[in-house]
Amino acid sequence: MSNNAKFDREWVVDKATQLYWEKGFHATSMRNLQDVIDMRPGSIYAAFGSKEGLFKETLVRYTQQGIDKLQSCRKQTSSPLSALKLFMRQVVIEAQTQSPNGMCMLVKTVSELTDEQPELLQAAKDALKTMEAEFEAVIVEAQTIGEVANHKNAKALARHIQVQITGLRSYARTTDGDAPLAQMIDEVFEHHPFV
Amino acid sequence: MSNNAKFDREWVVDKATQLYWEKGFHATSMRNLQDVIDMRPGSIYAAFGSKEGLFKETLVRYTQQGIDKLQSCRKQTSSPLSALKLFMRQVVIEAQTQSPNGMCMLVKTVSELTDEQPELLQAAKDALKTMEAEFEAVIVEAQTIGEVANHKNAKALARHIQVQITGLRSYARTTDGDAPLAQMIDEVFEHHPFV
DNA sequence: ACCAAGCATGAACGATCGTTCAAGAATTAT
DNA sequence: ATAATTCTTGAACGATCGTTCATGCTTGGT
Numbered sequence: 263m264s265n266n267a268k269f270d271r272e273w274v275v276d277k278a279t280q281l282y283w284e285k286g287f288h289a290t291s292m293r294n295l296q297d298v299i300d301m302r303p304g305s306i307y308a309a310f311g312s313k314e315g316l317f318k319e320t321l322v323r324y325t326q327q328g329i330d331k332l333q334s335c336r337k338q339t340s341s342p343l344s345a346l347k348l349f350m351r352q353v354v355i356e357a358q359t360q361s362p363n364g365m366c367m368l369v370k371t372v373s374e375l376t377d378e379q380p381e382l383l384q385a386a387k388d389a390l391k392t393m394e395a396e397f398e399a400v401i402v403e404a405q406t407i408g409e410v411a412n413h414k415n416a417k418a419l420a421r422h423i424q425v426q427i428t429g430l431r432s433y434a435r436t437t438d439g440d441a442p443l444a445q446m447i448d449e450v451f452e453h454h455p456f457v
Numbered sequence: 458m459s460n461n462a463k464f465d466r467e468w469v470v471d472k473a474t475q476l477y478w479e480k481g482f483h484a485t486s487m488r489n490l491q492d493v494i495d496m497r498p499g500s501i502y503a504a505f506g507s508k509e510g511l512f513k514e515t516l517v518r519y520t521q522q523g524i525d526k527l528q529s530c531r532k533q534t535s536s537p538l539s540a541l542k543l544f545m546r547q548v549v550i551e552a553q554t555q556s557p558n559g560m561c562m563l564v565k566t567v568s569e570l571t572d573e574q575p576e577l578l579q580a581a582k583d584a585l586k587t588m589e590a591e592f593e594a595v596i597v598e599a600q601t602i603g604e605v606a607n608h609k610n611a612k613a614l615a616r617h618i619q620v621q622i623t624g625l626r627s628y629a630r631t632t633d634g635d636a637p638l639a640q641m642i643d644e645v646f647e648h649h650p651f652v
Numbered sequence: 653a654c655c656a657a658g659c660a661t662g663a664a665c666g667a668t669c670g671t672t673c674a675a676g677a678a679t680t681a682t
Numbered sequence: 683a684t685a686a687t688t689c690t691t692g693a694a695c696g697a698t699c700g701t702t703c704a705t706g707c708t709t710g711g712t
Contacts, residue, residue, distance in 0.1 A: 289483045302660065304661060374568070658707105658709075661707085670696100
């Protein structure tokens with residue numbers, strides 16, 4: 263491990279993700295990034311092209327980690343709905359203290375950016391659609407084992423989950439731990455449209 | 458109306474609100490603001506102290522306008538729940554096309570800022586609590602006229618409304634008009650915990 | 653051992669950032 | 683009419699922004 267080995271792209275993107283996630287696109291400066299990923303400007307631009315290029319790569323990585331996390335939840339239980347609830351607990355409750363920012367990085371990005379960064383904005387929107395499709399797949403699974411009625415619209419339920427997660431994560435961030443998050447998550451599954 | 462009349466503070470804060478709301482705190486530069494509010498730096502700093510000072514004043518104004526909007530909805534119908542639904546339609550659906558940004562400015566602010574702007578962050582959180590209290594007051598009204606059962610927890614219902622609005626506004630922004638927002642709003646009121 | 657190719661370096665660039673302040677114009681008080 | 687006060691102006695400041703590129707080091711092939 264010499265002083266000048268080729269940089270570890272995964273590690274770098276990971277660190278960049280954490281910083282971008284915490285501070286957002288605009289408030290994160292290239293000098294901030296240089297510090298946390300321990301690279302000089304020339305190397306960063308050779309590898310990622312621009313501040314936007316690096317950000318885009320963090321969005322991809324963040325999304326893949328989200329998918330992995332959901333799959334990990336899915337493998338911990340035979341109940342697809344329990345997996346969904348476990349996932350919600352992780353991103354809504356645990357993420358408040360263990361993540362760079364309690365909010366979903368994709369939602370934060372869609373919230374922050376305007377048409378001045380059209381590619382990044384679209385990339386974040388697409389990634390959110392991807393996550394919603396993952397939810398839908400889990401819900402379809404729940405239908406095949408009879409955990410959710412077959413006549414329910416899986417797409418609509420996935421959309422519902424997406425809205426609830428987004429709403430709850432934002433709410434958690436505004437209330438500094440005062441909200442009964444676990445109970446609020448339970449209520450999502452106790453009532454229509456799931457039962 | 459001479460060239461040098463004292464500036465119209467309300468008009469100025471209004472314009473600043475629109476710009477901050479659209480672009481966020483960090484992406485809005487003082488020069489952007491100078492252009493839209495037609496004031497020179499010296500005047501702005503004499504009147505508002507700093508970029509943060511002006512932003513804080515826009516938060517206050519934005520919140521008051523939100524309260525006014527809810528009261529306006531309340532006066533258009535004898536049903537408190539219908540008023541709430543009308544308010545939701547306005548901020549979730551109409552705001553997508555008619556506002557500087559479909560998201561709630563307060564949520565956007567809480568999402569964007571970190572502890573580097575503690576006062577602004579807290580101000581936005583406080584304003585969201587204020588809005589939630591307004592929702593609660595409407596729900597209590599609904600209980601007094603028997604539109605909502607008395608044994609329901611008005612605070613919990615207000616919290617629920619807050620989460621739904623936040624989730625739906627974010628979702629609307631990510632989907633570019635593809636989501637059945639009106640139907641999703643209806644569902645909030647058709648199912649538990651309101652019925 | 654040497655060369656060629658690939659990679660990292662960091663000083664420097666022009667642009668823009670938030671902010672200040674000396675100076676002048678407009679208004680109010682006398 | 684004049685003085686005192688209030689408000690506006692915009693050039694300028696140091697700091698920082700995203701980005702570039704000439705230079706030198708490291709690595710793999712022979």
